[in-house]
Amino acid sequence: MISGTLLNQATEYENRADPYPIYAELRKTPVALQDDGVYAVSTYWEIRSLLADPRISSDIRNRDPRLGGPMITEDEANLPPSFIRLDPPEHDRLRCLAGRPFGPPHTPRRIHAMHAELARMIAELIDRFHGSNQVDIVEDFAYPFPVAVICKLLGVPHQDEHLFHDWTEKIVNALDPNPEEGPLERQRVAQQARLDLGGYLTGLVEEHRLAPGEDLLSALTVEHGPDGGMSPVEVIVTAVLLLIAGHETTVNLITNGMLTLLRNPEILRRLRDDPDLAVPLVEELLRFEPPVQLLPQRTCLADIDVAGTVIPKGAPIWLVLGAGNRDPRRFQDPDRFDPDRRDNEHLGFGSGVHYCFGAPLARLEAQLALAALARRLANPELVYDPPVYRRNPVLRGPRHLHVTFDTLVA
Amino acid sequence: MVTEGSVAEFNRNGRVVVVGASLAGLRAAEALRDEGFAGTLIMIGDERLQPYDRPPLSKQVLLGRTSADRTLLPRRRAINAEWRLGVPAAGLDLSRHRVRLADGREVGFDRLLIATGARARPWPREAEAELDGVFVLRSVGDAAKLERRLAAKPHRVLVVGAGFTGCEVASACRARGIEVTVAERGPAPLVGALGGVVGAVAAELQRKNGVDLRCNITVTELEGDLGGRLKRAHLSDGTVLDVDVAVIALGALRNTEWLTGSGLAAGPRGIACDAGCRAFDVHGIVTDDVFVAGDVARAPHPLFGYQFLSLEHWGNAVSQAETAAHNMVRSGLDRRPHLWVPAFWSAQFGVNIKSVGVPPMGEELLVTQGALAEHRFAAVYGYQGRVIAAVTFDHGRWIDFYSRQIESAAPFPPEFVGVDRRADGMRPVPADFPDPALPTHGPTVTVSGYAPNERRLTFTPART
Amino acid sequence: MRIVVDLNRCQGYAQCAFLAPDVFVLHGQEALMYDPGADEALAEQVARAAAACPVQAILVERGEGAREPVGAVGGHGH
Ligand SMILES: Cc1cc2nc3c(=O)[nH]c(=O)nc-3n(C[C@H](O)[C@H](O)[C@H](O)COP(=O)(O)OP(=O)(O)OC[C@H]3O[C@@H](n4cnc5c(N)ncnc54)[C@H](O)[C@@H]3O)c2cc1C
Ligand code: HEM
Ligand code: SF4
Numbered sequence A: 001m002i003s004g005t006l007l008n009q010a011t012e013y014e015n016r017a018d019p020y021p022i023y024a025e026l027r028k029t030p031v032a033l034q035d036d037g038v039y040a041v042s043t044y045w046e047i048r049s050l051l052a053d054p055r056i057s058s059d060i061r062n063r064d065p066r067l068g069g070p071m072i073t074e075d076e077a078n079l080p081p082s083f084i085r086l087d088p089p090e091h092d093r094l095r096c097l098a099g100r101p102f103g104p105p106h107t108p109r110r111i112h113a114m115h116a117e118l119a120r121m122i123a124e125l126i127d128r129f130h131g132s133n134q135v136d137i138v139e140d141f142a143y144p145f146p147v148a149v150i151c152k153l154l155g156v157p158h159q160d161e162h163l164f165h166d167w168t169e170k171i172v173n174a175l176d177p178n179p180e181e182g183p184l185e186r187q188r189v190a191q192q193a194r195l196d197l198g199g200y201l202t203g204l205v206e207e208h209r210l211a212p213g214e215d216l217l218s219a220l221t222v223e224h225g226p227d228g229g230m231s232p233v234e235v236i237v238t239a240v241l242l243l244i245a246g247h248e249t250t251v252n253l254i255t256n257g258m259l260t261l262l263r264n265p266e267i268l269r270r271l272r273d274d275p276d277l278a279v280p281l282v283e284e285l286l287r288f289e290p291p292v293q294l295l296p297q298r299t300c301l302a303d304i305d306v307a308g309t310v311i312p313k314g315a316p317i318w319l320v321l322g323a324g325n326r327d328p329r330r331f332q333d334p335d336r337f338d339p340d341r342r343d344n345e346h347l348g349f350g351s352g353v354h355y356c357f358g359a360p361l362a363r364l365e366a367q368l369a370l371a372a373l374a375r376r377l378a379n380p381e382l383v384y385d386p387p388v389y390r391r392n393p394v395l396r397g398p399r400h401l402h403v404t405f406d407t408l409v410a
Numbered sequence B: 001m002v003t004e005g006s007v008a009e010f011n012r013n014g015r016v017v018v019v020g021a022s023l024a025g026l027r028a029a030e031a032l033r034d035e036g037f038a039g040t041l042i043m044i045g046d047e048r049l050q051p052y053d054r055p056p057l058s059k060q061v062l063l064g065r066t067s068a069d070r071t072l073l074p075r076r077r078a079i080n081a082e083w084r085l086g087v088p089a090a091g092l093d094l095s096r097h098r099v100r101l102a103d104g105r106e107v108g109f110d111r112l113l114i115a116t117g118a119r120a121r122p123w124p125r126e127a128e129a130e131l132d133g134v135f136v137l138r139s140v141g142d143a144a145k146l147e148r149r150l151a152a153k154p155h156r157v158l159v160v161g162a163g164f165t166g167c168e169v170a171s172a173c174r175a176r177g178i179e180v181t182v183a184e185r186g187p188a189p190l191v192g193a194l195g196g197v198v199g200a201v202a203a204e205l206q207r208k209n210g211v212d213l214r215c216n217i218t219v220t221e222l223e224g225d226l227g228g229r230l231k232r233a234h235l236s237d238g239t240v241l242d243v244d245v246a247v248i249a250l251g252a253l254r255n256t257e258w259l260t261g262s263g264l265a266a267g268p269r270g271i272a273c274d275a276g277c278r279a280f281d282v283h284g285i286v287t288d289d290v291f292v293a294g295d296v297a298r299a300p301h302p303l304f305g306y307q308f309l310s311l312e313h314w315g316n317a318v319s320q321a322e323t324a325a326h327n328m329v330r331s332g333l334d335r336r337p338h339l340w341v342p343a344f345w346s347a348q349f350g351v352n353i354k355s356v357g358v359p360p361m362g363e364e365l366l367v368t369q370g371a372l373a374e375h376r377f378a379a380v381y382g383y384q385g386r387v388i389a390a391v392t393f394d395h396g397r398w399i400d401f402y403s404r405q406i407e408s409a410a411p412f413p414p415e416f417v418g419v420d421r422r423a424d425g426m427r428p429v430p431a432d433f434p435d436p437a438l439p440t441h442g443p444t445v446t447v448s449g450y451a452p453n454e455r456r457l458t459f460t461p462a463r464t
Numbered sequence C: 001m002r003i004v005v006d007l008n009r010c011q012g013y014a015q016c017a018f019l020a021p022d023v024f025v026l027h028g029q030e031a032l033m034y035d036p037g038a039d040e041a042l043a044e045q046v047a048r049a050a051a052a053c054p055v056q057a058i059l060v061e062r063g064e065g066a067r068e069p070v071g072a073v074g075g076h077g078h
Helices: A006-011 A020-027 A044-051 A090-099 A112-127 A137-142 A144-154 A158-174 A183-210 A216-222 A232-245 A248-263 A265-273 A275-288 A359-376 B004-013 B023-034 B140-151 B164-175 B191-208 B314-328 B396-407 C015-019 C040-052
Strands: A031-033 A039-041 A134-136 A295-300 A304-306 A309-311 A316-319 A402-404 B015-019 B040-045 B082-085 B089-093 B098-101 B106-108 B111-114 B118-120 B157-160 B180-183 B212-214 B219-224 B230-235 B240-242 B245-248 B252-254 B270-272 B278-280 B286-292 B297-301 B307-311 B343-348 B351-357 B364-371 B376-383 B386-393 B445-447 C002-005 C024-027 C031-034 C058-061
Touching (some): A006 A020, A039 A044, A044 B396, A112 A137, A112 A144, A112 A359, A137 A144, A137 A359, A144 A158, A144 A216, A144 A232, A144 A359, A158 A183, A183 A216, A183 A232, A248 A275, A265 A359, A275 C040, A359 C015, A359 C040, B015 B106, B023 B040, B140 B164, B140 B245, B157 B164, B164 B180, B164 B191, B164 B343, B180 B230, B191 B351, B191 B376, B191 B386, B230 B245, B270 B278, B314 B343, B343 B396, B343 C031, B351 B396, B376 B396, B386 B396, C015 C024, C015 C031, C040 C058
Parallel strands (some): A039 A316, B040 B082, B157 B180, B180 B212, B270 B297
Antiparallel strands (some): A134 A402, A304 A309, B118 B252, B219 B230, B230 B240, B278 B286, B307 B445, B343 B351, B364 B376, C002 C058
């Protein structure tokens, strides 16, 4: 085993634009103990099997502080953990309740039925590019879009959407450490945003309880399944989770997508002529440039042997999805972006019981967004490459993506 | 015979005959072409339909969500074959390398794949089996007829035998609001496949969903009216039930009669073959040019003490077909064994049931995740201190983990602490399988001893 | 269309049931029921579902593509 700091290198900011060569080094030791006590797992089969291993917990309270690893200090404003940080059976109970108004078996058509609505939102955002020949795909498109979608889904009144933009930005910024700003100040701002968001949602939940609509919040508040429902606090925690988990990730998927397309003009051309290509293309994007690069949340509940290394009980485990997705033992020619790739069982949305809850929505959003951008921007070009990245090594993506184009196609 | 040196020539110009044009036969044919076989490929099947998928027949089709004739299997690739559908193979001449068809014609081969699968075990009293309202379920035709009858809202359906198929039929009936009685000779549904502890959960599911479940009971007589329509069923405890439909779900019989006298080790429990899918002859000597795959095969499995397993598993048919095809176009060390860990699924009463390994070998059982009482759990079976099988109810995302536990001969009881391990998961209990000498209906994995030659074993015919 | 799902691989992620609700339906929390002979008109939905399946368990054959005529019963013996 190499004890080392490869993972630190991979997460260092100067390597943000291209962490993949370091991941390739990392994969030489499928389970690598880092100097800070973290076990980094970087090979496809090992990651995939750990994600379905009942001896692995998502609940940070199972960590043994003596084994090191950065403790995640993100304060949920004294709220109980959301289901992404819980293990079964609590996880299953809450996820199942959250799923009732969101998808099958109870509400199978919700996401499918959003097709036209999503297309309309996308068209409106792109229409606003009129009168200019340069846009920032992040600020002008990828950022506002998912917030609008989740607000619509949750039942946040249109006029309050800007509040959500603001809070999400502040909370997400705390996850994206910028050394220029004091960390305490940033934490404080984020903390305040969480409180404000929580307070706002408390009011909203009450409104929806009195006058329920067709939205998720109403359903979570008033509709109870055979085994009971969520408590008001659980509704709020879950709503915050949906907002945060689905935001930065989707922004990065769309932005990484546009970046990758502009780097592969022939594929961009194919997409323009055949919007159906967006379907396999988004899957390949989730493999090639996954918005969630690693899962830093897992802890071992027992001593377990992974690829010849024993990870001790209580030890922190990082599952490096971005490295597993380019494992040559699983994917042929892994560093090639190939939307025609078959058998693409990527790890972009994780695997096992925590598999991304919002994946069907994220897929539709990205497919429709990329197909529309490809069709409507005539002769798009990157202003600079590589773009400036966000600091965050986990939710990796460009901070801005400036693109020029000749005209806007109707 | 295809000799080592002539494999290349065989692959260019050889003749492969596949008997049994269903799941295993089709997937083998596709794999043969994938492996580069460019010779003549002949598909012989007694059903007139192109290969179709059976699992939906007892699920989606009986639920009325799709119709039986919409189950044709998608192709993985074109196979460029000659199809001989609608005529059964009636004999095999090993020395002359010929298959004889029921219409008297003969088809020669260089290599043969036998994939004749199994058929539903009929109701043993022929006159009663002929009554209008008595059904079995194996083919598209069976399913279409039964579905039509269910759509006509029968007064009460009797399901004879609570193996997987029987349970799925009962589930479909309840979903359609039809009254149903299940009669099972064992102490619980699925007991032969999963043991008494899990069988008790299956029984709870049935009762919760309004099935009139009767265990430790046999059906002694099906009674018709003057018009030959089913009227009543008589049970071994003296009860008489008014029923207008009876579904006989007493397990399957291997389609091997056509091989009687051929010199192959073929019998009621299947055709014995080696781990590379080559058939054994009656002397226990492996043949060179005859291969077997799917429900009709019984093959030794290294993970389970090299005992011969007969599997009625969809996944086994696919995987064994691929191995057989691979080995048909190769010789010697290039061949590979069929090492698939048995895996099976069933859907009934809205619950997804999965199993891996060979549960009937299990002596003890331990619930590792969730709880039996919630009908959501994962449990492992132990045999001589190791994990030999696992079952999940609505816990399918964990099943791969257990599959690896079996492959790595992990110790039983499992020492590990895992998420959602409950109080009843701390202590193993007897898995509670019935005496194997008294097989119940529908264990889908059967451990069938060591000897390749079926005829040296005493065969215990299953009764009703 | 012809569809088959390898339900040994399927882990009930329901991506298919979200994206092609006219073809794939969950019965309970994870038991998948689908229409193996879905109409060609649903091809777009089905393509989305098949691509999204995290374990690539969905096999689809569209139209007449890979199909071949099924020869008459019988044929010539050898
Ligand atoms: C209703 C039902 C539900 C099922 N559900 C599940 C499930 O949920 N999960 C699961 O894992 N498995 C399930 N199975 C089992 C699965 O379908 C079988 O394992 C699979 O079909 C085996 O494929 P095979 O090709 O080996 O055999 P078969 O499908 O039995 O095919 C054999 C073919 O050979 C033909 N044939 C027989 N004799 C001759 C002859 N002499 N000449 C020419 N042709 C001949 C037969 O007519 C048939 O077409 C189910 C089966 C049924 C019937
Ligand atoms: C491209 C976009 C997205 C990506 C790449 C992504 C990725 C992921 C990943 C990798 C996980 C697994 C986390 C873990 O195992 O610890 C996850 C979980 C989750 N995601 Fe997403 N996600 C995206 C969009 C969304 C959206 C739009 C939503 C909400 C509508 C959402 C909600 C969630 C939730 C609630 C979880 C927790 C699931 C659980 O713990 O059971 N995600 N996501
Ligand atoms: S998407 Fe795949 S794994 Fe999920 S339910 Fe459908 S077939 Fe099963």
